Structure formats: structure tokens, C-alpha cells
Amino acid sequence: MAIHLQNVSFAYPQAPQKKVLDIPHWSVAPGEQVFVHGPSGGGKSTLLNLLSGILQTDHGEVSVLGERLDQMSNRRRDRFRANHIGCVFQQFNLIPYLDAIDNIRLAAHFAASKQAAVEHQTDELLSALGIAPPERHKPTAQLSIGQQQRVAIARALINKPQLLIADEPSSSLDQENRDSFMALLMSLVKEHQITLLFVSHDLALSQHFRRIEALSDINTAGRMH
Numbered sequence: 472m473a474i475h476l477q478n479v480s481f482a483y484p485q486a487p488q489k490k491v492l493d494i495p496h497w498s499v500a501p502g503e504q505v506f507v508h509g510p511s512g513g514g515k516s517t518l519l520n521l522l523s524g525i526l527q528t529d530h531g532e533v534s535v536l537g538e539r540l541d542q543m544s545n546r547r548r549d550r551f552r553a554n555h556i557g558c559v560f561q562q563f564n565l566i567p568y569l570d571a572i573d574n575i576r577l578a579a580h581f582a583a584s585k586q587a588a589v590e591h592q593t594d595e596l597l598s599a600l601g602i603a604p605p606e607r608h609k610p611t612a613q614l615s616i617g618q619q620q621r622v623a624i625a626r627a628l629i630n631k632p633q634l635l636i637a638d639e640p641s642s643s644l645d646q647e648n649r650d651s652f653m654a655l656l657m658s659l660v661k662e663h664q665i666t667l668l669f670v671s672h673d674l675a676l677s678q679h680f681r682r683i684e685a686l687s688d689i690n691t692a693g694r695m696h
């Protein structure tokens with residue numbers, strides 16, 4: 472399984488009595504693209520942070536690409552994320568004063584990818600994502616939000632992750648940009664057979680996915696009984 476959760480529960484240390492997540496069982500097969508929707512505050516970002524190893528469970532099994540994140544040291548988890556997981560967030564994806572190429576190079580550096588290959592793949596990805604050569608050398612703060620999100624995808628894909636995690640990455644884009652962003656994202660993950668977990672409150676985005684789930688069907692925390 473690309474993702475496998477078993478009896479996972481999580482509460483933030485500041486509010487230990489308030490369970491944010493309680494997931495008895497959930498899994499995603501390799502190569503699947505899954506859309507998980509739910510209202511703001513429902514725990515979508517918390518779930519993604521557990522899967523990328525930014526947060527750790529209180530108890531339960533968190534397996535990603537066959538590895539138990541909950542049993543790894545912090546150092547190994549950071550390394551595992553850099554090598555195997557691509558992440559795209561709603562905002563603040565990029566280092567604003569670096570250009571697109573250096574943002575991507577930095578991600579490749581953390582994963583210790585081979586430099587010559589990185590240069591070539593960076594060009595390829597930026598071309599596929601429609602970032603023209605002159606835009607690649609501007610500080611990313613000077614790019615449009617749509618361009619920044621496309622650079623963020625390039626950065627998330629540079630290390631050839633098997634799993635891509637996307638946290639409402641299109642919510643700051645207008646309708647037209649959102650549609651082309653989604654089309655690009657879906658064609659790239661299908662081309663490279665990447666497992667995609669995409670979360671959003673915006674149910675309209677579900678049209679791009681075959682597997683669509685409500686977080687409330689996965690997560691029993693906070694449910695009314």
C-alpha cells in the first residue's frame with residue numbers, strides 16, 4: 472500500500488483532550504489518486520502532516536510506501552520525506568527571494584539527488600509546467616500565484632516522489648488558473664504513476680478524481696453520536 476493507517480489517533484499537545492483524528496483503518500493503493508474533502512477545521516492538514524511525518528501520532532500505525540513512519544527516528548523521517556514524498560501546500564511553498572531554479576535545486580539537495588540530472592529534470596519540469604525560461608530566473612515572489620504554484624509542483628516532483636501530498640494547493644487561484652493547474656497536476660501524476668492524496672474543502676475539484684472520500688467517513692473523531 473502507498474498509505475496504510477491503522478488505529479491512528481492524534482490530538483495537539485496544547486489540547487490533549489480534543490482528538491482531531493481517530494482513524495480506525497484507511498489505505499491508498501500505489502498509483503491511486505484520491506480526493507479527500509471536508510470542512511475547514513476538520514483535520515485535513517493534520518492528516519497530511521502525519522503522512523509526511525511533520526507530525527507524529529499519539530498511537531497507531533502510519534505506514535507510507537511500506538515504511539512505518541511512527542517507528543522512525545526524526546532524522547530518518549526527515550530523510551524519508553525528502554526522498555519519497557512531494558508536498559504542495561496552499562501557500563508559502565517557495566522561498567520568495569530565490570528563483571524557481573534555486574527553489575527546486577534546494578529540494579534536490581535535501582534528497583542528495585545527482586546534480587547533472589537535476590539540472591536537466593528541472594528544465595523539463597518547468598517546461599512541462601509552462602514556466603518560460605525568463606521566468607525561471609526571477610525571485611519567485613515576482614511570479615504570479617499561478618506560476619508560483621506550478622513551480623511548487625515542479626519542486627515537489629524533482630526528487631521523483633512515489634507519493635504526492637497536496638493541501639488545498641489551488642485555493643488561491645482563480646477559476647481559469649485552477650482548472651489548468653488541476654489538469655496539469657493530474658496529467659503529471661498519471662504520466663509518472665505517482666500516488667496522489669489531494670485534500671480540499673472545495674468539492675468542485677472532485678471532478679478530477681475517481682476516488683473521492685469525505686474525511687468524516689474516514690475519521691471518527693468529533694462525530695456526533
Ligand code: ADP
Pocket residue numbers: 483485491509510511512513514515516517518
Ligand atoms: P483543516 O485542514 O481541515 O482545515 P486542520 O487539520 O488544520 O483542519 O485543523 C484541525 C483541528 O486542529 C482544528 O480544530 C484546528 O484548530 C486544530 N489545529 C490545527 N493546527 C493546530 C496546531 N498547530 N495546534 C493546535 N491545534 C491545531
Ligand code: MG
Pocket residue numbers: 515516517638
Ligand atoms: Mg487545512
